[in-house]
Amino acid sequence: MNVFKLEEYLTKHEFTAKYLLCCSDAQSFAMAELVSMAGGKDKELWDKLTLGYTEPYGHPALRQRIAALYPGLSAEHILCFAGAQEGIFCALTTLIEPQDHVVVITPCYQSLFEVPRAKGADITQIALREENAWRIDLDAVKSALRPTTKCVIVNFPHNPTGQIITEEELKGLIDLCAARGIWLFCDEVYRLLGQTDSAPHAPPAASLYDKALSLGVMSKAFGMAGLRVGWIACKNKDIIHKMKLMKDYVSICNSAPSEILSMIALDHKETILARNNKIVAQNLKLLDIFLGDHAHLFEWVRPQGGCVGFVKYKGKDGVDAFCARLIEKQNVLLMPASVYDFPGNYFRIGFGRVNMPACLEQLHAFLEAEHV
Ligand SMILES: Cc1ncc(COP(=O)(O)O)c(C=O)c1O
Numbered sequence: 001m002n003v004f005k006l007e008e009y010l011t012k013h014e015f016t017a018k019y020l021l022c023c024s025d026a027q028s029f030a031m032a033e034l035v036s037m038a039g040g041k042d043k044e045l046w047d048k049l050t051l052g053y054t055e056p057y058g059h060p061a062l063r064q065r066i067a068a069l070y071p072g073l074s075a076e077h078i079l080c081f082a083g084a085q086e087g088i089f090c091a092l093t094t095l096i097e098p099q100d101h102v103v104v105i106t107p108c109y110q111s112l113f114e115v116p117r118a119k120g121a122d123i124t125q126i127a128l129r130e131e132n133a134w135r136i137d138l139d140a141v142k143s144a145l146r147p148t149t150k151c152v153i154v155n156f157p158h159n160p161t162g163q164i165i166t167e168e169e170l171k172g173l174i175d176l177c178a179a180r181g182i183w184l185f186c187d188e189v190y191r192l193l194g195q196t197d198s199a200p201h202a203p204p205a206a207s208l209y210d211k212a213l214s215l216g217v218m219s220k221a222f223g224m225a226g227l228r229v230g231w232i233a234c235k236n237k238d239i240i241h242k243m244k245l246m247k248d249y250v251s252i253c254n255s256a257p258s259e260i261l262s263m264i265a266l267d268h269k270e271t272i273l274a275r276n277n278k279i280v281a282q283n284l285k286l287l288d289i290f291l292g293d294h295a296h297l298f299e300w301v302r303p304q305g306g307c308v309g310f311v312k313y314k315g316k317d318g319v320d321a322f323c324a325r326l327i328e329k330q331n332v333l334l335m336p337a338s339v340y341d342f343p344g345n346y347f348r349i350g351f352g353r354v355n356m357p358a359c360l361e362q363l364h365a366f367l368e369a370e371h372v
Contacts, residue, residue, distance in 0.1 A: 002117075019358065021350060021360070023352060025352055045061075062266075070233045072235075079232050084217035100151070102123050103151075107337065107342035116151070134310065149180065149182050152183070152184050157190035160337075160346075164202070165201075166202055174209045178211070186204070190221065199305070212234065213232050213233070279354055287351055308349065313345045330363070
């Protein structure tokens with residue numbers, strides 16, 4: 001398999017850079033704070049927890065709580081994974097065979113096309129375009145479909161642009177897939193975060209289409225990436241079972257403490273999501289001001305979901321040189337588009353964390369020092 005450029009970039013910088021300004025997850029919680037939220041039953045589960053193997057599909061009570069996020073689905077339609085990444089791996093290795101054709105929207109999280117490619121599939125990448133406000137182009141998807149197309153792969157709210165798919169667009173995409181019996185893999189890891197009144201997010205794909213797989217996770221909106229708890233929701237129980245057979249070759253089952261902690265978080269989702277969405281909304285306002293003040297250098301299509309955005313850099317030196325200098329001189333981490341193999345002078349900026357204003361101050365200081 002090819003090197004996962006984004007993960008390799010983060011491996012190099014994420015734990016050494018002081019100011020992380022490209023994170024894709026919301027503010028995390030201290031474990032003690034989360035445990036203190038636990039009500040009677042969850043507290044008992046936590047206190048009496050033993051560290052044996054857990055159920056391969058996921059704790060039944062956890063699957064039940066996850067299913068509550070998907071109208072029309074129940075626990076049997078949920079398979080838990082070690083993070084979203086394992087879900088991508090198990091789903092796409094299960095679904096895709098060498099003779100298949102796959103359509104993927106790019107730029108994207110690399111495993112979304114790398115796993116089908118490693119299985120030998122023929123991949124058509126459809127690039128989102130800034131001129132189209134990074135929105136999905138259903139005509140382009142339609143023209144890419146072939147009789148051998150097995151799966152269409154999308155990610156909304158989108159990493160790295162923060163753009164969304166509307167309910168109407170999602171239904172249009174589902175119509176294209178349903179008419180041809182094509183699977184729809186919908187990476188929805190940024191759902192429940194960054195929604196604005198003016199741009200409501202679509203419902204989860206798995207609630208709308210029997211052959212849709214909705215990928216979810218505790219990492220992003222809940223800010224609990226260290227739990228490594230993700231899942232796939234799908235109405236098709238046969239594919240849930242087949243993915244479980246693949247999971248038997250990777251993690252086998254989830255971490256026991258993480259399952260209970262996830263249950264506690266899901267029981268308090270209103271409180272947790274309200275806190276994180278407030279941070280995102282406040283940070284977005286600061287970014288509006290910052291990008292407006294530096295319009296000669298930066299420009300973006302304002303994100304409508306999640307906690308990342310894709311900023312165009314107008315400096316003559318190019319975005320890779322800019323990001324490299326910024327980390328070296330000011331200890332601030334951005335993520336250039338080259339990490340996504342995407343052409344153009346763009347970088348990903350993250351605004352899910354409470355220290356974003358401090359990171360922005362450092363970026364400002366760097367620009368002052370460079371006199372730009
Ligand atoms: C679009 C997308 N999908 C999947 C993942 C993987 O999520 P996790 O780290 O929870 O496995 C990420 C992580 O950044 C992501 O951005």
